[in-house]
Amino acid sequence: MMQPQAVSRCEDKPTQAQSSSSQTGEPGHQPMISGLHTLQIQAFRNYPSAELGLQSKAIVLTGPNGAGKTNLLEAVSMLAPGRGLRRAQRGEIGHFSEQLTQNRTDRTKEVQGASWSVFAELSGPEGVVAVGTGQAPEQPDAPRRVVRVNGVASAQTDLARLVTLSWLTPQMDGLFIGAPSARRRFIDRLAIAFDPAHSGRLSRYEKAWRERTRLLSDGQTDENWCASLEKILAETGIAISATRSALIDDINRESGLLASSFPVVNAHLTGQAADWLEAGLPAIDIEDRILLAARQNRQAGLSHMPGPHETDLTLVYKGQSAHLASTGEQKALMIAMVLAHAVLQDKRLGRPPILLLDDVAAHLDPARRAELFSLCSELSGQVWYSGVDAQAFLALREEAQFIAVSDGQLNL
Known part of the structure; x- marks a missing residue:
């Protein structure tokens, strides 16, 4: 059996610029995505199909528990490398329906044949980038999902160089x-x-x-x-x-x-x-x-x-x-x-991150909630909030796009 090859002592170690984030503001870093422009999902959790056009830097999802707010945030989190904000195992994500393959639109075909798929157009300093990801039905046991960037087959690591997402969830x-x-x-x-x-x-x-x-x-x-x-x-x-x-x-x-x-x-x-x-x-x-x-x-x-x-x-x-x-x-x-x-x-x-704050604001007192909204509004990246009570987000009514979620249905 061939023995593994150890990397040299200088190979693939973080440079000083990489290992200390305080040094990483140098020229030459790729401009990052600042937010989603469109989002389309198919066969994802309780969503047979859903599509959103997004115009705001702040997105507020409201609706009762179990409506699908966290599922939608999870779909967005799949635009980053890894298993998403729920750390879902293979086979846990798909929404099973025999009609889904007949109802796919052109955009979700960005990930050909996926049993579930997420497609997004992301806006950044250099324009719009199309990202698709999903699980291919012809490869149900594949350890990794399909990723395509601007129609080109890509690795999940390519997503890390393109978009950054951070999230907080009740879990x-x-x-x-x-x-x-x-x-x-x-x-x-x-x-x-x-x-x-x-x-x-x-x-x-x-x-x-x-x-x-x-x-x-x-x-x-x-x-x-x-x-x-x-x-x-x-x-x-x-x-x-x-x-x-x-x-x-x-x-x-x-x-x-x-x-x-x-x-x-x-x-x-x-x-x-x-x-x-x-x-x-x-x-x-x-x-x-x-x-x-x-x-x-x-x-x-x-x-x-x-x-x-x-x-x-x-x-x-x-x-x-x-x-x-x-x-x-x-x-x-x-x-x-x-x-x-x-x-x-x-x-x-x-490189502004896209923040996904699932049921975070509702558990803060009014003063600290206002501080959270203010601090997030100063960031240049998109922020997604979710909560049961729309009243908790009234301070954002002039700047946010509100989306009502009900049993896998989205209403703007």
């Missing part, structure tokens, strides 16, 4: 008290906005980690094979950790500059690799420490090795861990992080 309310893996996914999603290559490093790390775990569990301890995998893990892992660390530092800093009553973010990364970075050790020394620990543990019959897989995101609020804060305080911290991240993109990259 994320327990982020600070849930599993560390959810917090890692959260910070990685934010990091990809500044460094799309971060996604590839994560995939490479996860693949090597699974392979090493399988070898050790099968009792295959070939030194050269294991050492090759551990080298990939050490080199890729330190690049992942450096990207995360730089972003957290910038979010902390930017949060302190926001003129609002939302809490100032005081976030830190914990874990052996993160601690070594925080101590200022050179990357090459950290890699050597990771390799030494991996080899020693393996020879002792242990599988553990330091790396980004053990990193956790911790926040301090009013002198204590955020997981001890009230539900409302945790919600405010989440909003503060997402807003600081959005401002960073807008100010330093000229």
